[in-house]
Amino acid sequence: MNTIEDLCDRLKGYLPAEEIQQVRRAYYYAEQAHDGQKRSSGEPYVTHPLAVATILANLHLDHQALMAALLHDVIEDTGVNKEAISQQFGESVAELVDGVSKLTQIKFESKAEAQAENFRKMVLAMAEDIRVILVKLADRLHNMRTLGALRADKKRRIAKETLEIYAPIANRLGINTLRLELEDLSFQAIYPMRYERLKRAVQKVRGHRKEVVKKIQNRLQERLDQDGLSGRVVGREKNVLSLYRKMKHQKKSFHEIMDVYAFRVLTESVDDCYRVLGSVHNTYKPVPGRFKDYIAIPKANGYQSLHTTLFGLSGMPIEVQIRTREMEAMANNGVAAHWLYKAGQTERPIAEGSHARARQWVKGLLEMQQRAGDSLEFIEHVKVDLFPDEIYVFTPRGDIMELPKGSNAVDFAYAVHTDIGHACVACRVDRKLAPLSMKLESGQTVEVITAPGARPNLAWLSFVTTAKARSAIRHYLKQQQRTESEALGRRLLEKALLQFDVQLEQLAPERLEQLAQEMELDSVSALMASIGLGERMAYAVARRLLDQQKYEEKPRQDSSSAMIIHGTEGMVISFARCCRPIPGDSILGHISFGSGIVVHRDTCRNLADIRDNLDKCLPLEWAAETEGDFAVHLRLVIEHQRGMIARIATLVTEMDANLERISVDDRDAKLSTLTLELSVKNRVHLARVMKHLRLIPEVGKVVRLR
CATH class of the missing domain: 3.30.70.260 (ACT domain)
Known part of the structure; x- marks a missing residue:
């Protein structure tokens, strides 16, 4: 078990004495706040925040992040509030602690909604300070290491959430060391028997293959030495979950997957990487089409490396990754390398680039969060965004755009800019017109054709891949439906008020606002929209708006003044598929809850039972200038x-x-x-x-x- 002194000894390598003293002070404050509290395993609670801080110390995070790690459960689990932490340790530490703390004071309808809302809160905090997610990842890693004391169902729930959200976030931020451990621990908790069998099989195979691995490693190393290249060849282990996924998705047996030998070559410079690649290809023949250059075009999380596959002895495949030591540090620590390099007082562009990339990703999350209808919809968008298998396409100017595999021109348009996505009508791929739904491939040049007045199509949602495109389309359509339903609701209410010889303009705006409040709606616009969507009957709203005593005896007329429709009202007026009305037909409108008005021919059998119910049906007429097909x-x-x-x-x-x-x-x-x-x-x-x-x-x- 680590102690605060063990942690402080580790910090002496990169933090000044006064900052270490502040970390020590935060530990004693947390120890006092958690006094008497125990973990499920029976250990004193303070062992958890201490372990979280130790994980972050291994990544060389600054003293404020370490203090936040030590205090991260204080707001949530003790009587201490954010203001008290701010007074004791400063505003930055208090904001970090608050960002990691769950929303315990709000009651949620379901566990899923609570998790989603807590995640949304954390994203907002991440946008202010990326260290929030690093503290949260370290917290989750220690919780995963100590799952043993929990019930089986709770273990599986936490492990599933880790696999779906936190491991992909660690991957997106490039922190490979945390990702691999989170994935293995999650897999172990969800499928304990499969994990054990695979782990034993890997250990057994590793023992049998030692001689072959050593032989290949020595041959590659000798070739580099002969060519005068500085490079160190090391064996590379596959984690258990990646093996399991490959077996499942590629439908291959364990031995087929394990027959691939994997190595990594670490060099000093980018120039050396390409020289080593040539040397390696001269030693063993490369497999055509299996070379990837992630140095020229880095992955979204900043990962850089050359990947190649070779034909080894007796045709066995050999996978080789070639990278500099700096790229190796980036691959393992990702955005955390920003602090690793800062600790060494050597600002490295590669680390700064990763940090900037991470901030850009969080900014994208923030845009999605603003457009999402609720936290559950937001977390679904995030899950889509967290599993990118990238392709790289070019703009007509030659700029590289990175998109998830399976993306199409609509995804590309929204990646360039939301307004371009909204106005997109067609596209050219490699200068030839192509369908918007066509899947793009790496190396293609994509040009988006826009038109003024164009707007997103509901059908796009069936084929877009990126979370940004999906959330932007949904947001636009919701806003469009709101505007259209508001206009329709106003027309329906005006028509209902005519039954009482009253015009909407005659009513005081205060009366409309008062009625909206009575109906628990946030504005008059929301009231009109709810009428337009058929959620409230226009006649009933009209009765409530007017003095009921004065009008309740007045006979309700079957008004001959039919409502005029143009066919261009948008999503709130739709045409029934049962009778397919066209301009010139006599028509009736059925007010459908949540959908607005559905237009039927007046002879339609589906309206036989409700034709005379003026709350559900209203007479309609086509406008003289109705256009469309x-x-x-x-x-x-x-x-x-x-x-x-x-x-x-x-x-x-x-x-x-x-x-x-x-x-x-x-x-x-x-x-x-x-x-x-x-x-x-x-x-x-x-x-x-x-x-x-x-x-x-x-x-x-x-x-x-x-």
């Missing part, structure tokens, strides 16, 4: 003739209608039934199309489906 279904009975379907399709196109879908059903040897889905302008346009279809001699019958 409307879907309609036709059924044709035709005689079998070669080329008939082509003739019908050509005629439909000549009539300026669009043929969306066609299906054929054979009735007998001579006749077939065709079902066409067309897009037409209005009822007159449809009548013209049907008239010309009837003029074809082989067409016996043309009817519109109801």
